[in-house]
Amino acid sequence: MAVGKSQSLFKEKPIKILLAKPGIDGHDRGMFVLAKAFRDAGMDVLYAGLLPTPEEVIDTAVSEDVDVIALSLLNGAHLTVFKKISDLLKKRKIDDIALVGGGTIPDSDKPKLEKMGISGNYGPGTPLSTIIDHVTKRASEARLRKLGGR
Amino acid sequence: MNTDAIVKGIRGGDIPSVSRAISIVEDRSQISVSSEIMKKIYDRTGNIHIIGVTGPPGVGKSSMIGKLASEIALRGRKTSIIAVDASSPFTGGTLLGNRVRMQESINRNSIYMRSLASRGFKGGLSSAALSTIRILDAAGFDSVIVETVGSGQADIDIMKIAHTIIVLHAPGLGDILQSIKAGIMEIGDIFVVNKIDREGAFLAIKDIEDSLSMLPGGPWKRKVIGVNSLSGENIDALLDEIERHRSLGKENRGDGEAMQEMSIYIEDELRRIILERSAPKGDLNREMKRMMAKGIDPFNGALKLVTSLVGSEI
Ligand code: B12
Numbered sequence: 001m002a003v004g005k006s007q008s009l010f011k012e013k014p015i016k017i018l019l020a021k022p023g024i025d026g027h028d029r030g031m032f033v034l035a036k037a038f039r040d041a042g043m044d045v046l047y048a049g050l051l052p053t054p055e056e057v058i059d060t061a062v063s064e065d066v067d068v069i070a071l072s073l074l075n076g077a078h079l080t081v082f083k084k085i086s087d088l089l090k091k092r093k094i095d096d097i098a099l100v101g102g103g104t105i106p107d108s109d110k111p112k113l114e115k116m117g118i119s120g121n122y123g124p125g126t127p128l129s130t131i132i133d134h135v136t137k138r139a140s141e142a143r144l145r146k147l148g149g150r
Numbered sequence: 151m152n153t154d155a156i157v158k159g160i161r162g163g164d165i166p167s168v169s170r171a172i173s174i175v176e177d178r179s180q181i182s183v184s185s186e187i188m189k190k191i192y193d194r195t196g197n198i199h200i201i202g203v204t205g206p207p208g209v210g211k212s213s214m215i216g217k218l219a220s221e222i223a224l225r226g227r228k229t230s231i232i233a234v235d236a237s238s239p240f241t242g243g244t245l246l247g248n249r250v251r252m253q254e255s256i257n258r259n260s261i262y263m264r265s266l267a268s269r270g271f272k273g274g275l276s277s278a279a280l281s282t283i284r285i286l287d288a289a290g291f292d293s294v295i296v297e298t299v300g301s302g303q304a305d306i307d308i309m310k311i312a313h314t315i316i317v318l319h320a321p322g323l324g325d326i327l328q329s330i331k332a333g334i335m336e337i338g339d340i341f342v343v344n345k346i347d348r349e350g351a352f353l354a355i356k357d358i359e360d361s362l363s364m365l366p367g368g369p370w371k372r373k374v375i376g377v378n379s380l381s382g383e384n385i386d387a388l389l390d391e392i393e394r395h396r397s398l399g400k401e402n403r404g405d406g407e408a409m410q411e412m413s414i415y416i417e418d419e420l421r422r423i424i425l426e427r428s429a430p431k432g433d434l435n436r437e438m439k440r441m442m443a444k445g446i447d448p449f450n451g452a453l454k455l456v457t458s459l460v461g462s463e464i
């Protein structure tokens with residue numbers, strides 16, 4: 001996606017992103033770092049609160065009509081939990097909300113997550129600019145689908 | 151875009167359709183789609199009860215709204231919530247933090263809640279909030295509770311169209327006299343002292359009651375209700391009072407109300423045009439600085455700028 005194009009996509013309505021930690025994971029520092037970084041990049045940022053179930057994450061994403069759900073887990077349960085969310089999106093036939101992941105995710109798990117449609121999967125030490133660029137790219141795809149259809 | 155499907159969805163109360171429609175009215179680049187949607191739902195609007203909630207930051211508006219919405223749901227009514235969060239004036243980004251405070255209530259009772267960003271200098275919130283309310287209206291919601299940021303043009307606009315206005319206070323959050331001076335007391339229909347679990351709550355209630363007795367009263371007797379928005383204590387009494395106030399008001403939107411709405415849209419649009427037309431010349435701020443550098447007084451500086459923007463004498 002060319003930079004100019006994605007900028008005009010979000011000129012009137014910024015990227016809207018939902019941060020979620022859908023599991024027993026009290027490592028919330030990363031959430032706050034990301035929330036602030038996304039806001040400073042001009043995005044509208046939502047946080048799903050403590051221990052949301054996959055259903056609650058999707059319900060919130062739909063009600064708020066976000067472009068991206070950012071899933072974060074540092075507790076090692078990402079394969080099962082992220083999959084639940086991805087399956088639920090498919091079950092509800094939602095194809096215009098992008099899933100991006102992150103946390104402590106071993107490299108060997110990343111292809112599996114990619115297959116579920118969950119991209120990024122960045123861990124500790126990733127430059128924030130890399131994360132923001134990636135989110136912007138996925139948000140652009142989602143926003144184009146929103147504009148195209150329904 | 152064909153709007154028939156989305157309009158049908160709204161009329162049927164379908165949440166994904168309602169959500170998407172709100173995104174469309176928030177997005178000025180989709181104004182022609184918005185215009186079609188608003189036209190097609192008009193005949194279904196005018197029934198929703200609009201409850202405005204205002205008060206200083208941290209007083210407990212979001213928490214109170216969560217509990218109130220639950221109580222409404224418990225009584226078998228379909229309610230919804232809109233909450234405005236302030237955008238960063240520097241980056242334009244927004245932390246939509248109101249939602250987290252009411253998330254539990256929303257989840258438990260399947261209440262529809264939508265966050266809106268204030269957008270600051272860029273404006274557009276009044277139009278977006280107004281259109282959002284009418285979409286919820288057309289979707290068959292019986293009421294909508296609107297939380298505002300507590301200042302700015304959009305807040306005033308939202309309070310203009312609310313049927314019942316609730317003003318929140320809490321002990322330890324400053325002088326009640328301040329809000330009287332700020333004119334907040336006059337607009338309230340119902341006064342709530344939140345955090346009655348805290349010290350000083352009783353005094354705060356008494357203070358507001360005294361202040362109210364000094365203001366000229368109408369046929370509606372304004373009450374002060376103490377609540378605890380963490381436990382939900384006394385929220386039922388607050389809802390009783392809201393329903394009493396609602397029953398006194400008119401049920402359907404009259405011409406006056408529609409004209410009020412139209413004038414809000416007009417003002418929003420005019421502000422927008424001024425900002426847009428000033429954009430090619432840099433922004434309005436830079437133009438103003440230029441006027442000041444020339445030693446032009448603010449009154450005449452404004453006249454000159456607006457004249458150059460609209461392209462004719464004013
Ligand atoms: C600080 C810390 C804690 C603190 C947490 C404080 C808090 N409120 O956050 C405390 C002491 C409470 C703690 C407790 C525990 N911890 Co701990 N903790 C850490 C530590 C050292 C740093 C985490 C951190 O805050 N990093 C700073 C933030 C800013 O970075 P971040 O969260 O990683 O997020 C960044 C990136 O990962 C990425 N990112 C994260 N999410 C997402 C999402 C998306 C979509 C994207 C794009 C990017 C992204 O971007 C973020 C910003 O740069 C890590 C080790 C490590 N180096 O990661 C262990 C670590 C995460 N903890 C670990 C463990 C085991 C625990 C405990 C179970 C320990 C115990 N036995 O008691 C408990 C569990 C607590 C709980 N309830 O969940 C393990 C997890 C192992 C695993 N995955 O299997 C780790 C990896 C340590 C280790 N090597 O063993 N912990």
Ligand SMILES: Nc1nc2c(ncn2[C@@H]2O[C@H](COP(=O)(O)OP(=O)(O)O)[C@@H](O)[C@H]2O)c(=O)[nH]1
Nearest residue numbers: 207208209210211212213251344345378379380
């Ligand atoms: N003790 C007490 N705290 C409350 C009550 N209602 C809200 N709070 C707390 O007050 C803080 C601000 O609440 P919030 O709803 O976000 O206020 P808002 O900024 O007006 O929307 C939060 O920490 C709440 O937990 C209450 O009735 N009692």
Ligand SMILES: [Mg+2]
Nearest residue numbers: 211212248297
């Ligand atoms: Mg709030």
